[in-house]
Amino acid sequence: MSNHREMKRVLVTGACGQIGSELTLALREKYGGENVIATDLRPPQKPGLCDSGPFEFLDVTQREQLEAIVRKYNVDTIYHLAAILSATGEQNPPLAWDVNINGLYNVLEVAQEHQMVRVFVPSSIAVFGPETPRDPAPQEAVLRPTTMYGLTKVTGELLGNYYVRRFGLDVRGVRYPGIISSETLPGGGTTDYAVEIFYAAIQHKRYTCFVREDTVLPMMYMPDCIRATLMLMEADFARLKHHTDFNLAGLSFSAGELAAEIKKHIPDFVCEYQPDFRQQIADSWPRTVDDSAAREEWGWSPQYDLPTMVADMLEKLSRKLAS
Ligand code: NAD
Numbered sequence: 287m288s289n290h291r292e293m294k295r296v297l298v299t300g301a302c303g304q305i306g307s308e309l310t311l312a313l314r315e316k317y318g319g320e321n322v323i324a325t326d327l328r329p330p331q332k333p334g335l336c337d338s339g340p341f342e343f344l345d346v347t348q349r350e351q352l353e354a355i356v357r358k359y360n361v362d363t364i365y366h367l368a369a370i371l372s373a374t375g376e377q378n379p380p381l382a383w384d385v386n387i388n389g390l391y392n393v394l395e396v397a398q399e400h401q402m403v404r405v406f407v408p409s410s411i412a413v414f415g416p417e418t419p420r421d422p423a424p425q426e427a428v429l430r431p432t433t434m435y436g437l438t439k440v441t442g443e444l445l446g447n448y449y450v451r452r453f454g455l456d457v458r459g460v461r462y463p464g465i466i467s468s469e470t471l472p473g474g475g476t477t478d479y480a481v482e483i484f485y486a487a488i489q490h491k492r493y494t495c496f497v498r499e500d501t502v503l504p505m506m507y508m509p510d511c512i513r514a515t516l517m518l519m520e521a522d523f524a525r526l527k528h529h530t531d532f533n534l535a536g537l538s539f540s541a542g543e544l545a546a547e548i549k550k551h552i553p554d555f556v557c558e559y560q561p562d563f564r565q566q567i568a569d570s571w572p573r574t575v576d577d578s579a580a581r582e583e584w585g586w587s588p589q590y591d592l593p594t595m596v597a598d599m600l601e602k603l604s605r606k607l608a609s
């Protein structure tokens with residue numbers, strides 16, 4: 287199995303997104319700027335991504351574009367982050383299918399053909415559906431999602447595991463919870479309220495939340511998300527019983543609890559609730575997840591809880607919005 291070889295030349299797809307924009311910089315710290323090639327459909331919003339290493343335009347649905355970049359830079363590892371998220375996916379299901387399924391298929395085929403060392407393919411809590419136990423969602427669970435996004439993520443997990451078994455390609459992935467971060471806005475998911483609320487609290491002291499006050503979902507702060515990703519990609523392959531479908535827990539809270547925690551720092555902050563179509567998506571996902579497999583197989587443990595995450599977000603975002 288390829289896991290004994292070292293990762294030297296890393297390609298990141300969807301590098302301008304919420305996770306990619308921070309993960310790319312963390313990977314450049316680790317492997318050197320020139321060795322981490324950032325790619326996306328859209329240009330980087332921030333100079334950091336272009337200044338610290340190569341950037342190339344890449345549409346993952348176009349296999350020949352991917353192939354050309356892999357050859358040009360002699361890529362041996364891919365972090366495949368390009369995707370259409372849950373809310374956008376419900377508004378445009380064919381696009382979600384094309385990017386999330388055909389894009390992933392291209393990545394796996396090119397990775398296999400070029401005998402890559404490793405591929406990271408994130409999954410999501412969106413693989414679960416109303417029939418899965420919600421508190422917590424077990425590692426081995428019924429996977430019958432009701433969104434196109436969730437359906438593509440289940441297929442992605444199965445496809446990744448197929449390449450591991452059938453071709454010996456080292457594919458790894460976690461079911462990320464909703465990610466909270468201050469650098470780049472989220473890209474059209476159901477958990478976006480947990481980021482938007484911070485911008486609104488600092489800038490307007492008011493937020494209208496698109497899910498009910500009592501909606502509880504699994505979430506994770508970006509530093510934990512980056513740490514988990516790097517930990518899994520560096521884990522000993524021999525210890526892994528799972529590959530593409532690790533449950534991953536950070537913290538779980540209701541929208542109301544998040545608003546109350548923010549109010550401790552901004553006492554005149556007011557949050558109102560006007561649920562829209564995303565409420566139904568949120569209601570189909572679990573409240574917490576059991577991540578004991580990640581803990582046992584590669585030593586996962588999160589560092590942030592609700593108070594420490596909120597304090598750090600407010601500090602970082604206030605600084606950013608003031609500059
Ligand atoms: P994002 O929407 O912020 O970024 C995705 C990026 O992909 C965007 O920059 C977009 O321009 C790019 N993209 C879209 N179509 C493309 C195409 N055809 N070719 C190339 N690039 C394309 O998403 P994110 O939050 O950074 O998510 C990264 C990965 O993590 C995705 O697989 C997502 O499903 C998964 N995930 C994210 C979260 C979260 O809360 N952020 C939670 C669970 C799983």
Ligand code: SER
Pocket residue numbers: 371372373409410411412435462463464465474475476477478
């Ligand atoms: N945060 C993501 C979404 O809401 C979960 O995968 O779509």
